[in-house]
Amino acid sequence: MRHALILAGGRSTRLWPLARPKQFLPLAGDQSLLGATWDRLDGLVTLDQRWIVGGSAHRRACEAILGQLGSRFIAEPEGRNTAPAIGLGCVHLNAIDPDAVVAILPADHHVTEVDVFQRCLRLAFERAENEDCIVTLGIRPSHGATGYGYLRLAEAPGPEGAALSGFVEKPDADKAQTMVAWGDHLWNAGIFVARVARLLAEFETQMPETFAALESVAEHLGQPDAEQVLRACYSRCEATSIDYGVMEGASGLWCIPTSCGWSDLGSWTGLAELWPLDGQNNAINGDAQLQQSRGNVVYVAGGPPVAVRGVDDLVIVSTAEGVLVIPKDRCEEVRHLVAARQDP
Amino acid sequence: MRHALILAGGRSTRLWPLARPKQFLPLAGDQSLLGATWDRLDGLVTLDQRWIVGGSAHRRACEAILGQLGSRFIAEPEGRNTAPAIGLGCVHLNAIDPDAVVAILPADHHVTEVDVFQRCLRLAFERAENEDCIVTLGIRPSHGATGYGYLRLAEAPGPEGAALSGFVEKPDADKAQTMVAWGDHLWNAGIFVARVARLLAEFETQMPETFAALESVAEHLGQPDAEQVLRACYSRCEATSIDYGVMEGASGLWCIPTSCGWSDLGSWTGLAELWPLDGQNNAINGDAQLQQSRGNVVYVAGGPPVAVRGVDDLVIVSTAEGVLVIPKDRCEEVRHLVAARQDP
Numbered sequence: 227m228r229h230a231l232i233l234a235g236g237r238s239t240r241l242w243p244l245a246r247p248k249q250f251l252p253l254a255g256d257q258s259l260l261g262a263t264w265d266r267l268d269g270l271v272t273l274d275q276r277w278i279v280g281g282s283a284h285r286r287a288c289e290a291i292l293g294q295l296g297s298r299f300i301a302e303p304e305g306r307n308t309a310p311a312i313g314l315g316c317v318h319l320n321a322i323d324p325d326a327v328v329a330i331l332p333a334d335h336h337v338t339e340v341d342v343f344q345r346c347l348r349l350a351f352e353r354a355e356n357e358d359c360i361v362t363l364g365i366r367p368s369h370g371a372t373g374y375g376y377l378r379l380a381e382a383p384g385p386e387g388a389a390l391s392g393f394v395e396k397p398d399a400d401k402a403q404t405m406v407a408w409g410d411h412l413w414n415a416g417i418f419v420a421r422v423a424r425l426l427a428e429f430e431t432q433m434p435e436t437f438a439a440l441e442s443v444a445e446h447l448g449q450p451d452a453e454q455v456l457r458a459c460y461s462r463c464e465a466t467s468i469d470y471g472v473m474e475g476a477s478g479l480w481c482i483p484t485s486c487g488w489s490d491l492g493s494w495t496g497l498a499e500l501w502p503l504d505g506q507n508n509a510i511n512g513d514a515q516l517q518q519s520r521g522n523v524v525y526v527a528g529g530p531p532v533a534v535r536g537v538d539d540l541v542i543v544s545t546a547e548g549v550l551v552i553p554k555d556r557c558e559e560v561r562h563l564v565a566a567r568q569d570p
Numbered sequence: 571m572r573h574a575l576i577l578a579g580g581r582s583t584r585l586w587p588l589a590r591p592k593q594f595l596p597l598a599g600d601q602s603l604l605g606a607t608w609d610r611l612d613g614l615v616t617l618d619q620r621w622i623v624g625g626s627a628h629r630r631a632c633e634a635i636l637g638q639l640g641s642r643f644i645a646e647p648e649g650r651n652t653a654p655a656i657g658l659g660c661v662h663l664n665a666i667d668p669d670a671v672v673a674i675l676p677a678d679h680h681v682t683e684v685d686v687f688q689r690c691l692r693l694a695f696e697r698a699e700n701e702d703c704i705v706t707l708g709i710r711p712s713h714g715a716t717g718y719g720y721l722r723l724a725e726a727p728g729p730e731g732a733a734l735s736g737f738v739e740k741p742d743a744d745k746a747q748t749m750v751a752w753g754d755h756l757w758n759a760g761i762f763v764a765r766v767a768r769l770l771a772e773f774e775t776q777m778p779e780t781f782a783a784l785e786s787v788a789e790h791l792g793q794p795d796a797e798q799v800l801r802a803c804y805s806r807c808e809a810t811s812i813d814y815g816v817m818e819g820a821s822g823l824w825c826i827p828t829s830c831g832w833s834d835l836g837s838w839t840g841l842a843e844l845w846p847l848d849g850q851n852n853a854i855n856g857d858a859q860l861q862q863s864r865g866n867v868v869y870v871a872g873g874p875p876v877a878v879r880g881v882d883d884l885v886i887v888s889t890a891e892g893v894l895v896i897p898k899d900r901c902e903e904v905r906h907l908v909a910a911r912q913d914p
Contacts, residue, residue: 243874515910530587530873532893533907536900540881544893549876549886551895556880563877566859 228351229326229422230271231315232263234280234288234333235305240493240557242564243548245528249334250287253491254500260333261291266340270347271329274298277319278333279311303457308416309471310463313429313436314456316422317444326422327354330468335415336500338487346484349386350419359478360420360428362390364412366485370402373492373558375414375469382410383483390479393469412481414469415488425472432475436463494541494550494557498523512544523554572695573670573766574615575659576607578624578632578677579649584837584901586908587892589872593678594631597835598844604677605635610684614691615673618642621662622677623655647801652760653815654807657773657780658800660766661788670766671698674812679759680844682831690828693730694763703822704764704772706734708756710829714746717836717902719758719813726754727827734823737813756825758813759832769816776819780807838885838894838901842867856888867898 238248245251249260257265267276278288282301289295300318302311312330319326329347337343343363350361364377364387373396380391393414397405405411429437439459446455464471473479491497498509508516512526517535522542526532529544541557543550552560582592589595593604601609611620622632626645633639644662646655656674663670673691681687687707694705708721708731717740724735737758741749749755773781783803790799808815817823835841842853852860856870861879866886870876873888885901887894896904 243877515907517906517910526893530888530890530892532895533587533911534895535903535907536897537884537895540895542893542895544874544888546874548874549870549888549893551876551878551881551884551886553880559879562861563859563879566861567877 227275227323227326228271229275229277229319229323229328230267230331231277231279231312231319231328232260232331232333233308233311233416234260234278234284235302235311236332236334237305238334239561239564241491241497242560242567243529243543243545243550245545245547246287247284247334248491248497250284250291253497254336258291259336259491260288262337263331263333263335264292266337266343267329267331270344270351277315279315280333281305303453303460306460306463306465308468309429309433309466310436310440310460312425312468312472313433313440313463314443314460316425316429317440318447319422320426321444321447324423327351327419328422328425329419330417332416332490334491335417336487336489336491339485342484343486343488346482346486347417347419349482353386353480353482354419354421357478357480358421358424359480360418360424360473360476361387361480361482362418362473363415363486364390364481364483365415365488366483367406367411367413370399370406371413372396372399372402373496374490376402376405376411377414377481379410379412379481379483383481387480387482390481393474412483413488415490416469418473428472428476433464433466433471436471439463494523494525494543494560495554497525514542521554523557571619571667571670572615573619573621573663573667573672574611574675575621575623575656575663575672576604576675576677577652577655578604578622578628579646579655580676580678581649582678583905583908585835585841586904586911587873587887587889587894589889589891590631591628591678592835592841594628594635597841598680602635603680603835604632606681607675607677607679608636610681610687611673611675614688614695621659623659624677625649647797647804650804650807650809652812653773653777653810654780654784654804656769656812656816657777657784657807658787658804660769660773661784661791663766664770665788665791668767671695671763672766672769673763674761676760676834678835679761680831680833680835683829686828687830687832690826690830691761691763693826697730697824697826698763698765701822701824702765702768703824704762704768704817704820705731705824705826706762706817707759707830708734708825708827709759709832710827711750711755711757714743714748714750715757716740716743716746717840718834720746720749720755721758721825723754723756723825723827727825731824731826734825737818756827757832759834760813762817772816772820777808777810777815780815783807838867838869838887838904839898841869858886865898867901 376394378392380389439462501509506520513531514524521539528546720738722736724733783806845853850864857875858868865883872890
């Protein structure tokens with residue numbers, strides 16, 4: 227059966243001082259990103275086969291958006307990046323449906339062309355079912371973005387996609403330009419479809435210690451000590467991404483290129499691409515007043531109103547959590563500020 | 571008798587987004603600027619002869635600092651700059667003490683050398699009493715400030731000061747440097763001492779319409795319609811500064827030079843001169859975290875904490891009122907932001 231596993235454990239550290247992780251906020255339109263991710267599965271995956279992985283602290287926020295989830299909310303005991311989260315989800319799915327095919331989806335991305343997205347995800351399900359391969363969606367790049375990882379195609383794609391020959395980590399600007407010009411590199415959106423059994427086999431081969439820990443979790447599912455075992459075993463899982471831990475070493479990867487208007491909204495400048503510009507190229511969202519200022523990104527929600535004069539190309543954010551001021555071309559460095567706040 | 575008239579009606583628009591006018595805040599030490607101004611009169615003017623002029627909305631804030639003021643709080647019906655405020659104060663003083671000598675003092679300045687200040691103010695009282703002249707305090711300049719007006723001496727000052735030959739409006743940087751090098755120009759602190767009768771005579775000569783309005787106010791003091799007459803007459807007073815309206819045209823002005831560590835705290839950079847610098851030349855007051863940033867002025871009080879990375883020479887303020895971002899060398903332009911907020 228077809229399932230979806232939505233990864234809702236992100237902390238949005240690159241968007242500090244957002245009041246809450248971005249999947250819970252309506253940053254693109256009226257709907258939260260999580261709610262939109264959920265609704266994009268309509269017609270592809272039934273409601274009962276949609277699963278959420280996230281920290282237990284996030285259950286309430288998820289259910290406020292999606293309604294009661296019951297056992298469809300799979301709680302991570304701690305955040306350990308995407309590989310353990312996906313492994314944990316696979317353990318749960320495997321226990322109830324050994325023939326499960328699962329689409330892995332980040333909860334906090336934005337898609338403008340929902341029809342295109344759904345057509346591609348349906349293709350991905352079909353290929354994963356028929357060929358037993360891991361099928362990724364590859365986003366046709368609109369520009370040489372340095373904030374994304376890239377997928378490299380092994381051949382020119384046909385109507386059903388192409389084999390994948392490798393992964394490229396976030397490139398510098400020159401390399402990004404070159405890859406986009408070549409035409410055989412696509413943005414890695416972290417969206418993929420595979421049989422759960424196939425994914426667990428990859429864990430066994432490539433992350434054997436993590437797989438052993440997950441096996442212990444599987445053996446105790448439904449037992450009185452399940453939570454205790456989970457907590458102990460999960461801390462033994464390697465805290466790494468699914469790309470680094472599993473995908474880069476897997477064989478038989480397939481890629482379906484798509485132009486579905488995707489963005490990961492992964493930084494303040496990424497988010498600001500959804501906002502209208504004023505006559506001075508400022509992207510403003512909220513109660514802000516700018517004078518003699520150009521090219522700024524200003525976001526105000528829950529914090530005091532912002533007044534700016536005579537500054538260019540800054541990100542300025544005001545929320546109840548804090549006030550951020552950083553140059554636009556350095557907005558990826560917000561995480562250094564967050565790290566310093568957490569470890570003073 | 572010696573009196574003091576403290577001008578407490580300032581709105582601190584150059585310090586937006588301060589939550590309250592700066593005279594009511596402890597911006598230099600533990601005490602509010604108004605409280606410190608009041609206490610600097612100890613030994614010079616008895617408590618009963620200290621008067622406050624300000625908007626009626628400020629009475630409560632003044633009394634929270636100074637205790638019950640009763641008739642010693644003189645309420646302006648509206649803010650019309652310093653000339654009408656001082657004229658109104660003189661009308662009240664003249665009614666109760668025709669021989670009054672008054673020291674006019676802004677409520678929101680800072681003085682570090684209180685002994686020096688008191689010695690000079692005592693000298694000023696004595697000269698105003700004995701010579702019937704208007705005696706200003708002139709601050710010996712520490713640098714070529716462009717944010718202050720200047721007093722020009724007619725001669726090299728003796729131990730008791732010198733005659734004043736004129737006023738110079740806020741100069742540009744070159745002119746300020748030249749004036750400081752000459753040594754005969756002093757900062758105008760807006761502090762002066764004179765007989766009330768002498769001041770009212772200057773109003774009569776130089777601001778006849780304002781004087782006529784003030785005379786009507788005087789005639790109705792203590793009458794049932796006093797407040798109604800005040801409101802009607804005050805709106806006829808010319809909304810101008812005491813310097814422009816009276817002092818520049820007055821004769822027989824005297825100046826006592828002083829090095830009393832005075833500052834008007836008239837802008838964010840002026841205020842920041844009282845704060846310690848960190849190793850990167852940032853002046854920080856409040857909960858702020860700066861990385862790879864130099865020469866900034868950051869103030870946080872009542873607003874969200876501030877995190878800054880990779881920016882130089884900015885003023886960044888976070889209060890419950892708002893968030894301000896403006897280059898340090900343009901911080902006088904805050905008033906343009908305030909004006910735009912008031913007249914959108």
